[in-house]
Amino acid sequence: xxxxxxxxxxxxNISKRPKxxxxxxxxxxxxxxxxxxxxxxxxxxxxxxxDLRAAIEAISTSVASKLMNGYNVYIDGLGTFSVxxxxxLVENEExxxxxSVKVKNVNxxxxxxxxxxxxxxxFIKVDK
Numbered sequence: 288x289x290x291x292x293x294x295x296x297x298x299x300n301i302s303k304r305p306k307x308x309x310x311x312x313x314x315x316x317x318x319x320x321x322x323x324x325x326x327x328x329x330x331x332x333x334x335x336x337x338d339l340r341a342a343i344e345a346i347s348t349s350v351a352s353k354l355m356n357g358y359n360v361y362i363d364g365l366g367t368f369s370v371x372x373x374x375x376l377v378e379n380e381e382x383x384x385x386x387s388v389k390v391k392n393v394n395x396x397x398x399x400x401x402x403x404x405x406x407x408x409x410f411i412k413v414d415k
Contacts, residue, residue, distance in 0.1 A: 289411035291316065314413055354393065366397040 295312040299305045311392040334342075350360045350368055359369040373391035377383045397405075 291413045292410050293413055311410070343362045364398055364400050366395055366401060369394045369396070371405075 290358045292311045293312040293314050294335050297308050297310050299307075321340060321343060322336070325336045325343070328334065328339055346362075350362075353360050354368060354370050359367055361367045371391045371394055372388050374383060374388045
């Protein structure tokens with residue numbers, strides 16, 4: 288199993304003396320959906336596709352609930368989900384009220400185990 292990549296030109300248009308070079312850019316083979324993932328997992332264990340889909344749905348709902356209640360959520364071997372917030376800049380602390388604070392993003396930080404597994408990946412160059 289190898290991760291495909293392509294060589295992509297890079298231009299530095301900000302510096303006074305622009306640099307030119309190349310960097311590796313991952314070329315995705317596509318996106319695996321929930322059903323495909325459940326079918327693959329099911330073929331290697333005693334859980335049915337329906338069991339796995341139900342578990343994933345329950346995890347998704349529970350993660351959202353915990354995030355909405357101010358928790359970060361760590362899933363062993365996968366990583367940590369957290370929320371970042373944004374608001375308008377105000378001059379006085381008292382002027383920043385809860386209704387003006389919004390969710391900026393749901394963040395994901397991979398677990399060390401997943402990072403270490405991925406460090407063993409190999410890459411294969413593909414044509415543009």
